[in-house]
Amino acid sequence: MVTAKRLLDWEGWGMAQEGVDTAALHAYVLLQPDTAGRVRTALPVLGSPAGLAADAAVCAQLLQTVARGDNLVLEGPLRNWAGELRRR
Numbered sequence: 001m002v003t004a005k006r007l008l009d010w011e012g013w014g015m016a017q018e019g020v021d022t023a024a025l026h027a028y029v030l031l032q033p034d035t036a037g038r039v040r041t042a043l044p045v046l047g048s049p050a051g052l053a054a055d056a057a058v059c060a061q062l063l064q065t066v067a068r069g070d071n072l073v074l075e076g077p078l079r080n081w082a083g084e085l086r087r088r
Contacts, residue, residue: 019045019054027058030077056085 022043029035045051059082066075 017054017057018050019048020058022046023051023054023058026055027062027074027078027081030074030081052085052088055081059085 022039022045025043026036026039026046029039040046046055059078062071062074063078063082065071066078071078
């Protein structure tokens with residue numbers, strides 16, 4: 001039996017590039033590495049070229065929020081993620 005996995009986000013439906021919502025979900029669970037890994041495994045768009053672009057965009061946007069004083073708890077994981085993205 002095959003089950004389809006879908007992620008729907010009506011907030012900005014049709015406005016962002018492919019993988020942005022999935023990359024955002026991944027970013028917000030970086031403090032739980034096991035969950036972050038499961039997100040990446042379950043949602044394969046993150047392994048695609050579009051997913052890499054989405055990862056980079058979301059990571060940059062969230063690092064900007066850190067610079068403004070928001071999402072400070074994510075700063076370390078986001079910087080690590082940015083380093084990984086630069087090495088790809």
